[in-house]
Every structure is written in structure tokens, then in C-alpha cells.
Amino acid sequence: MDIRHLKIMIAVAEAGSMSGAAKKLYITQPAVSQVVKELENHYGCQLFERLGKGIYITEAGKLLCSQARMVIRQFDTLQENMQHMRAREVLKVGSTITVGACIIPGLMADFQVAHPTVDPYNFVNNTKIIEARLLQSQLDIGLVEGAVQHPDLVVEPVIPDYLVIICSPHHPFAGRTFIDARELENETFVMREDGSGTRELFESFARNRGFHVKIGWEVTAPEIIKTIVQKNNALAAISIRLVEAELNNGSVYVIRHPENSWHRNFNLVYHKHKQITAGMQGFMELARKIGSREIPSDHAFGMLR
Structure with missing residues (x-):
């Protein structure tokens, strides 16, 4: 599990569909589905319920998204700071x-x-x-x-x-x-x-x-x-x-x-x-x-x- 997994998870939650997340991130729908499956296997719980053609985020999924947003903000800050360090000795x-x-x-x-x-x-x-x-x-x-x-x-x-x-x-x-x-x-x-x-x-x-x-x-x-x-x-x-x-x-x-x-x-x-x-x-x-x-x-x- 890495930062890419977390960004895809948030994109699926915000789009409300695998296809919507794939379109937003410019990747294929199977790639999105694979990442969600890997996250569910990693944490051992269901993150989305699949009902017919729709998907619905679970309580575990909501918790993961909430924590993931904080991690991504920290990661983005780290990236900005390191780029600044590279630019200024x-x-x-x-x-x-x-x-x-x-x-x-x-x-x-x-x-x-x-x-x-x-x-x-x-x-x-x-x-x-x-x-x-x-x-x-x-x-x-x-x-x-x-x-x-x-x-x-x-x-x-x-x-x-x-x-x-x-x-x-x-x-x-x-x-x-x-x-x-x-x-x-x-x-x-x-x-x-x-x-x-x-x-x-x-x-x-x-x-x-x-x-x-x-x-x-x-x-x-x-x-x-x-x-x-x-x-x-x-x-x-x-x-x-x-x-x-x-x-x-x-x-x-x-x-x-x-x-x-x-x-x-x-x-x-x-x-x-x-x-x-x-x-x-x-x-x-x-x-x-x-x-x-x-x-x-x-x-x-x-x-x-």
C-alpha cells in the first residue's frame, strides 16, 4: 500500500463509481478496481458495497478516506518542502x-x-x-x-x-x-x-x-x-x-x-x-x-x- 492507493481510494469515494475515478485520474477502470481490491485485502475489511451497478462506501471506507486525506496533505507538504530545499541550498x-x-x-x-x-x-x-x-x-x-x-x-x-x-x-x-x-x-x-x-x-x-x-x-x-x-x-x-x-x-x-x-x-x-x-x-x-x-x-x- 502506498500513496497512490490512497489517492485512488479517495477518487472512487468522491466520484461514487470506479469508472468516474478512472476518468478523473486518466487510468483504466480495471486498474482502479484492482487498487480497491488490494486495499480491502490489505486491511481485511470491505471498503465499498457493490449493489447492482452502484457502489456505496462503508464505514470502514469512510474512516480510511478521512485518514488518507490527512496523509496526502502531509505528503504534499513534504514534497513542496523538499522541492524548496532542492531549489535553495x-x-x-x-x-x-x-x-x-x-x-x-x-x-x-x-x-x-x-x-x-x-x-x-x-x-x-x-x-x-x-x-x-x-x-x-x-x-x-x-x-x-x-x-x-x-x-x-x-x-x-x-x-x-x-x-x-x-x-x-x-x-x-x-x-x-x-x-x-x-x-x-x-x-x-x-x-x-x-x-x-x-x-x-x-x-x-x-x-x-x-x-x-x-x-x-x-x-x-x-x-x-x-x-x-x-x-x-x-x-x-x-x-x-x-x-x-x-x-x-x-x-x-x-x-x-x-x-x-x-x-x-x-x-x-x-x-x-x-x-x-x-x-x-x-x-x-x-x-x-x-x-x-x-x-x-x-x-x-x-x-x-
């Missing part, structure tokens, strides 16, 4: 907090202009959580700043970036040409949460240089990090791409590492068995285009040594 994008703050808003605005038939969903969190969701097929593609190690994930570096240390213009480091790394030992830092690629990179540097990072604040939102730095005389390690406006208006002082130790890439990440859809391809192309642009380098920076 849903793209589930995961981005880390740094990327979500400085790259994703502009990228997605361009993406929706270029791909109006794709419905994007964006999820912003740290690298570890994005990685887990990609592995569980909860996301289609990610753009992250942290290291991704799982062998089932494809990682493509696309957007260059580097960390800087920022401080308030009133901090003792502000305006200094050189700052010794050992001086960082006594400073209070605003740090990202565990699982952040930014935090992982800076703490790795600190371990290699033999100093302990004193964490006074643990914050996920870049805008809050910058506010704390400006108002609380703290330091923070942050992406250069997140402080472009502050560099231009002089509200923070930036300290760079001269040996490029804090350079990194924002990486496209997706499962190696994932079918690359048109939406995924379009997203990757736009990310690569952003990666070809220059990042800020024409400002006066302090240097760490």
Missing part, C-alpha cells in the same frame, strides 16, 4: 570569534549578493567547538584561526593574519620603540577563553620565552577586550585585523613581534568526505579573495625583543 558556516568579528560580516554580505538562492546559517565559537561540529556534520565549512589537527578535516590557509599586543595610549609601554619580553611577566593580560586559537598561539610563545602570562580577565568578545585594555591599563594579544579602527584613531598602542612569531592564517576547514556544494565553493572563493588583500602595516608600532 542551506549553507552552515562556522567561524571562530576573531574571524566572526573582523571577516565574516563583510564576507557574508558579499556572499548573499553573489548567491541569492543560498540560505546561510552562521555559528560563531572557538576553534575546538567548530572542529567538533564539522566532524559531526553540524556545519558544512569553517573559517578558523586556531590549529586543526584531525585527519578527517581538510585545512586550507587562505587569509594571512598576525597577533599584536595592544595597550592603552596611557600605558607605560605606549610610545616605546622596544619592549623586552621579560617585562610582560609583570603585566595583567586580557585573554581569550580556552580553546581559542589566539590564546593558544600567544601562550605557546610565552612558554617558549620562559615567562608566565598573568591573566586578569578572560573574555570571548573582542570589543570587550579592547574596552578593558583602554580603561584598565591591561594588555591583550589580539589579531591585527581587529584593531584597524583603533590604530587609525590612536585609541590603542600596538606592539609587534619582529620575527613574525605571531604570524598565522585563517583557515578554511571542511570534512574530507564532504560533497562540495555551489554554496561552499562560493564561500571559499570569497575567502580566498579577502586573503589577497593587504593587512595593516603602515603604522608606528612598538617592537618586542
Whole structure:
């Protein structure tokens, strides 16, 4: 028994005859009679009484028609929804907090202009959580700043970036040409949460240089990090791409590492068995285009040594 059986059953009930249903459905009368017989055998009860040349629906037949109409409505809704899904791709994008703050808003605005038939969903969190969701097929593609190690994930570096240390213009480091790394030992830092690629990179540097990072604040939102730095005389390690406006208006002082130790890439990440859809391809192309642009380098920076 399938949806075709139910549609023929309803047609017979509405037409009041096998021939009328056959005419309405553009099939033969024997085909209609066969379907009704199959339904009666399937349910083990009579659906129509045959009296002379007329047929009359039974109580069992009325119940079946009533339930069948609901099933057919649900089936038709399912068909419409699936056709809509076929016409419009849903793209589930995961981005880390740094990327979500400085790259994703502009990228997605361009993406929706270029791909109006794709419905994007964006999820912003740290690298570890994005990685887990990609592995569980909860996301289609990610753009992250942290290291991704799982062998089932494809990682493509696309957007260059580097960390800087920022401080308030009133901090003792502000305006200094050189700052010794050992001086960082006594400073209070605003740090990202565990699982952040930014935090992982800076703490790795600190371990290699033999100093302990004193964490006074643990914050996920870049805008809050910058506010704390400006108002609380703290330091923070942050992406250069997140402080472009502050560099231009002089509200923070930036300290760079001269040996490029804090350079990194924002990486496209997706499962190696994932079918690359048109939406995924379009997203990757736009990310690569952003990666070809220059990042800020024409400002006066302090240097760490």
C-alpha cells in the first residue's frame, strides 16, 4: 500500500463509481478496481458495497478516506518542502570569534549578493567547538584561526593574519620603540577563553620565552577586550585585523613581534568526505579573495625583543 492507493481510494469515494475515478485520474477502470481490491485485502475489511451497478462506501471506507486525506496533505507538504530545499541550498558556516568579528560580516554580505538562492546559517565559537561540529556534520565549512589537527578535516590557509599586543595610549609601554619580553611577566593580560586559537598561539610563545602570562580577565568578545585594555591599563594579544579602527584613531598602542612569531592564517576547514556544494565553493572563493588583500602595516608600532 502506498500513496497512490490512497489517492485512488479517495477518487472512487468522491466520484461514487470506479469508472468516474478512472476518468478523473486518466487510468483504466480495471486498474482502479484492482487498487480497491488490494486495499480491502490489505486491511481485511470491505471498503465499498457493490449493489447492482452502484457502489456505496462503508464505514470502514469512510474512516480510511478521512485518514488518507490527512496523509496526502502531509505528503504534499513534504514534497513542496523538499522541492524548496532542492531549489535553495542551506549553507552552515562556522567561524571562530576573531574571524566572526573582523571577516565574516563583510564576507557574508558579499556572499548573499553573489548567491541569492543560498540560505546561510552562521555559528560563531572557538576553534575546538567548530572542529567538533564539522566532524559531526553540524556545519558544512569553517573559517578558523586556531590549529586543526584531525585527519578527517581538510585545512586550507587562505587569509594571512598576525597577533599584536595592544595597550592603552596611557600605558607605560605606549610610545616605546622596544619592549623586552621579560617585562610582560609583570603585566595583567586580557585573554581569550580556552580553546581559542589566539590564546593558544600567544601562550605557546610565552612558554617558549620562559615567562608566565598573568591573566586578569578572560573574555570571548573582542570589543570587550579592547574596552578593558583602554580603561584598565591591561594588555591583550589580539589579531591585527581587529584593531584597524583603533590604530587609525590612536585609541590603542600596538606592539609587534619582529620575527613574525605571531604570524598565522585563517583557515578554511571542511570534512574530507564532504560533497562540495555551489554554496561552499562560493564561500571559499570569497575567502580566498579577502586573503589577497593587504593587512595593516603602515603604522608606528612598538617592537618586542
